[in-house]
Amino acid sequence: MKELVILSGKGGTGKTSIVGSFAAIAQRKVLVDCDVDAADLNLLLNPTIQEENEFWSGQVAFIDRQKCTECGLCQELCRFNAITDFNVDPVACEGCSFCSHICPVEAITMQDCMAGQWFISSSKYGPLVHARLGIAQENSGKLVALVRKQSREIAVKEEFDYIISDGPPGIGCPVISALSGADMALLVTEPTLSGIHDFERVLSVCQHFDIPAMVCINKYDINEDNTRQIEEFCLNQGVQVAARIPFDNVVTEALVQGLPVVEYSKGEVSQQIESLWQKLSEKLGR
Amino acid sequence: MIISVASGKGGTGKTLVATSLALSLKEKYRVQLLDCDVEEPNDHVFLKPVSTYKETASVMIPEVDDNKCNYCGRCGEVCAYNAIAVVKQKVLIFPDLCHGCGACSYLCPEKAISERANGIGVIEKGYADSIDFVQGRLAIGKAMAPPIIRRVKELVDNDRVAIVDASPGTSCPVIEAVRESDFCLLVSEPTPFGLNDLMLAVEAIRKLNIKCGVVLNRVGVGDSKTEEYCRRENIPIMLTIPLDTEIAYLYSRGITLAEGMPQWKNKFLELFDKILELTGDGN
Numbered sequence: 001m002k003e004l005v006i007l008s009g010k011g012g013t014g015k016t017s018i019v020g021s022f023a024a025i026a027q028r029k030v031l032v033d034c035d036v037d038a039a040d041l042n043l044l045l046n047p048t049i050q051e052e053n054e055f056w057s058g059q060v061a062f063i064d065r066q067k068c069t070e071c072g073l074c075q076e077l078c079r080f081n082a083i084t085d086f087n088v089d090p091v092a093c094e095g096c097s098f099c100s101h102i103c104p105v106e107a108i109t110m111q112d113c114m115a116g117q118w119f120i121s122s123s124k125y126g127p128l129v130h131a132r133l134g135i136a137q138e139n140s141g142k143l144v145a146l147v148r149k150q151s152r153e154i155a156v157k158e159e160f161d162y163i164i165s166d167g168p169p170g171i172g173c174p175v176i177s178a179l180s181g182a183d184m185a186l187l188v189t190e191p192t193l194s195g196i197h198d199f200e201r202v203l204s205v206c207q208h209f210d211i212p213a214m215v216c217i218n219k220y221d222i223n224e225d226n227t228r229q230i231e232e233f234c235l236n237q238g239v240q241v242a243a244r245i246p247f248d249n250v251v252t253e254a255l256v257q258g259l260p261v262v263e264y265s266k267g268e269v270s271q272q273i274e275s276l277w278q279k280l281s282e283k284l285g286r
Numbered sequence: 287m288i289i290s291v292a293s294g295k296g297g298t299g300k301t302l303v304a305t306s307l308a309l310s311l312k313e314k315y316r317v318q319l320l321d322c323d324v325e326e327p328n329d330h331v332f333l334k335p336v337s338t339y340k341e342t343a344s345v346m347i348p349e350v351d352d353n354k355c356n357y358c359g360r361c362g363e364v365c366a367y368n369a370i371a372v373v374k375q376k377v378l379i380f381p382d383l384c385h386g387c388g389a390c391s392y393l394c395p396e397k398a399i400s401e402r403a404n405g406i407g408v409i410e411k412g413y414a415d416s417i418d419f420v421q422g423r424l425a426i427g428k429a430m431a432p433p434i435i436r437r438v439k440e441l442v443d444n445d446r447v448a449i450v451d452a453s454p455g456t457s458c459p460v461i462e463a464v465r466e467s468d469f470c471l472l473v474s475e476p477t478p479f480g481l482n483d484l485m486l487a488v489e490a491i492r493k494l495n496i497k498c499g500v501v502l503n504r505v506g507v508g509d510s511k512t513e514e515y516c517r518r519e520n521i522p523i524m525l526t527i528p529l530d531t532e533i534a535y536l537y538s539r540g541i542t543l544a545e546g547m548p549q550w551k552n553k554f555l556e557l558f559d560k561i562l563e564l565t566g567d568g569n
């Protein structure tokens with residue numbers, strides 16, 4: 001069983017549309033949406049939720065005003081400026097619990113946070129594990145680790161060949177959590193200067209954690225000079241560019257219909273995605 | 287006045303809006319642009335600022351003096367993040383897990399813990415013409431963006447119109463960037479993904495009690511549901527940008543609307559006037 005994670009650094013490069021198409025093409029796989037902050041894969045796969053679970057993680061301080069003597073020590077020591085006028089701002093509070101240890105009259109308690117939900121769903125393309133991080137919550141990395149673990153369990157139990165994971169944008173905590181220990185990363189980029197900048201950073205993260213990567217240049221024809229620049233860069237880095245997908249409104253049209261693009265059109269975009277999956281699955285093995 | 291630019295979904299044109307707004311306003315106002323998308327900062331690609339100053343962004347992590355420590359284990363008990371642990375006759379520190387809260391050093395009964403800065407990224411300052419520019423950049427392999435964002439925001443210049451470019455999403459880095467702004471521009475697009483992520487972003491912004499308006503980008507393909515949602519929720523659509531190959535091509539070369547198609551400057555100035563009206567700062 002192999003785990004493929006699809007990343008892009010920059011958002012909006014078409015990552016989720018490609019994952020949605022892999023869902024329609026690949027056999028014997030579980031899908032996992034690691035973009036727990038703004039999960040979109042379910043909009044393409046139209047899943048039915050089978051199992052719904054709460055995600056409890058982290059804590060927030062609470063001051064009992066009956067006990068508090070207003071000595072001010074907590075406000076002075078909190079490094080996150082989360083306490084003003086003896087009230088805790090739950091958004092600013094990092095849950096470090098420092099204040100609860102130092103309050104001389106034990107007026108501060110730490111309360112657990114319901115930081116989100118996670119789901120196991122079924123779809124016509126196979127099982128999907130996804131989640132929704134609560135608004136303004138921390139610990140997205142932990143929720144990503146949790147949905148990955150669930151998808152792994154399903155893959156083992158069902159003897160699946162692949163875990164296909166839609167990764168979060170950026171290069172920070174949730175990305176590291178989605179990437180560590182995966183078998184391969186597919187990096188979806190676009191030939192814009194900002195796309196190139198972000199792609200180079202996310203590739204460095206893969207290299208930092210020693211995860212082999214392949215590259216897909218999406219909307220390659222919006223700027224072919226930039227596309228060549230990406231290809232040259234990849235050549236120098238020893239990374240394979242496995243697909244060049246043209247810009248086409250069918251991707252958005254398919255999305256509006258709630259369909260993976262390979263099921264909506266048989267054009268160049270779909271052919272490229274199919275051949276991309278071919279190359280990826282060969283490289284991944286079983 | 288602080289205007290934050292956010293978007294639930296990545297790649298909707300947040301950077302394009304933030305930089306175009308900054309460049310359109312610069313002739314009439316004193317402007318500052320702060321790039322708080324520290325995982326993937328892109329404003330510099332468009333603004334091409336001259337860099338004048340650089341500092342390391344860091345978290346204060348503990349350091350234990352073995353001569354004073356008696357391995358009592360208190361530090362490990364109080365750390366909420368398992369960033370410090372006492373194993374037999376050794377104190378282990380995991381810098382990447384430490385939030386720098388200061389609890390362990392304060393509470394160590396032997397006063398054996400001091401703190402040192404652990405670099406997690408850089409803060410850069412500079413300028414492009416009259417625009418004052420600040421950006422944070424998370425180092426490769428580091429997980430913790432919020433401390434860098436906090437540092438960037440400490441550099442907000444209250445005498446200028448400060449434009450804060452946030453990262454995509456709705457979790458802690460975005461909240462950290464958007465907090466304390468007077469108005470939030472949410473950049474979205476008329477697709478099911480755009481709508482879904484916009485709804486999440488609106489929920490987050492409302493939780494922070496910040497007024498917001500929407501910029502709709504790539505209007506043309508897609509559907510009308512995002513617009514209908516804004517109308518239903520009484521969220522003003524402040525500006526629409528069409529799906530246009532020329533705009534896309536300019537964008538791909540790192541050229542803003544304000545520079546590549548100067549007729550857009552007025553639209554961004556009007557956008558700013560609407561913001562002034564909505565925040566009650568216009569007179």
Ligand code: SF4
Pocket residue numbers: 063067068069070071072073074075086102103104105106107108
């Ligand atoms: S430390 Fe305790 S008693 Fe002192 S102000 Fe804080 S909550 Fe109140």
Ligand code: SF4
Pocket residue numbers: 060061077078079080081082083088092093094095096097098099100387
């Ligand atoms: S738990 Fe930590 S961050 Fe929260 S209020 Fe207490 S000291 Fe501040």
Ligand code: SF4
Pocket residue numbers: 350354355356357358359360361362372377393394395396397398399
């Ligand atoms: S609390 Fe201080 S003395 Fe106790 S184990 Fe930690 S460093 Fe050592």
Ligand code: SF4
Pocket residue numbers: 096346347348364365366367368369370383384385386387388389390391
């Ligand atoms: S500073 Fe806070 S987070 Fe860091 S090791 Fe000490 S107790 Fe843990």
